[in-house]
Amino acid sequence: MAEVILENITKIFADTRALDNVSLAVPDGSFVVLLGPTGAGKTTTLRVVAGLERPDAGTVSIGGRLVTGFTPAQRNVAMVFQQYSLYPHLTVRQNLEFPLKSPILKTPRPEIDRRVKAVAEMLRIAHKLDNRATALSGGEMQRVSIGRALVRNPSIYLMDEPLSSLDAKLRADLRIELKRIQAHSGATLLYVTHDQVEAMTMATHVGVLDRGRIVQFGSPREVYENPASVYAASRLGQPRINLLPAGLFPHPPAGARTIGLRPEHIRQGDGQESSVIRVERLGDQTRLHLRFKDCELVTVTDAHTPLRPGDIVKISPANPYYFDADGMRIAHGETT
């Protein structure tokens, strides 16, 4: 596996600046997740690394080698797309073997059999190896697509929302499986998702993209606990961070326009009165929707809370975030 470095990458489509001077280092053996809303430039970043898009400016290097002008095949990357892309006339086994049969690789037959078997078992499709690809469910086809990447030994795996078409159970299983593969094999992954559970549980690093720019890069915990801006703070956390006018609570720091309150920043039981609008019981967690002055906010509470709509709860901020008029973080306030 290899370190991948993007330096000052700009990619323009007609009048869209999809990537704007992006610099990003994907360390060898890391699991980097790109987060951002639709159109932020996540897929374009993967395609530039894969060699499927040519950047208008900047360089890509893989394992210390400049590959900007290389074809996808010369880069030795394995890409998994959101939509499975299998050879429909081939069986599952033939689809999985395909990448290993390239004349360049010359993989010996026993080695092909061994790897296909291992990957098929891991992805729980071993019993379907002799089925045609077209005779599979959508979830099974996507597992074969992931398997086709995993049988290889590429410099880097590039995955574009590979789990989004799967059901919740399989998604949870494969999350653990992918993380295990990465941790044990030292694989390097660059991974795109909208799913913040995937980002929090699998990533060693998160890159937050905003309109073609990387606005924060760090461990998921760092980005969650120490967000640089309103935008970065809003990418992680469920329920989402509450963003309210800073003056709603006493003593905001100078220049603060917005106060950011994650559930753990809302102390319940003392402070100012809010009223319960809704109690949302999710099983392991109960969400409280509160009205505070003219605003609404969402926090979590004891799963078995007796609270009901209309009840009064006193709240006060505990170490909230403050942001300036441009949405940039200004200070970590201490309100007691």
Ligand SMILES: Nc1ncnc2c1ncn2[C@@H]1O[C@H](COP(=O)(O)OP(=O)(O)OP(=O)(O)O)[C@@H](O)[C@H]1O
């Ligand atoms: N081939 C293309 N031609 C024209 N515009 C494109 C092309 N590919 C991407 N874009 C534009 O570039 C911007 C970034 O697109 P990209 O697909 O990288 O975003 P994304 O973050 O992956 O979004 P999504 O989450 O919807 O996949 C968007 O405005 C998109 O419309």
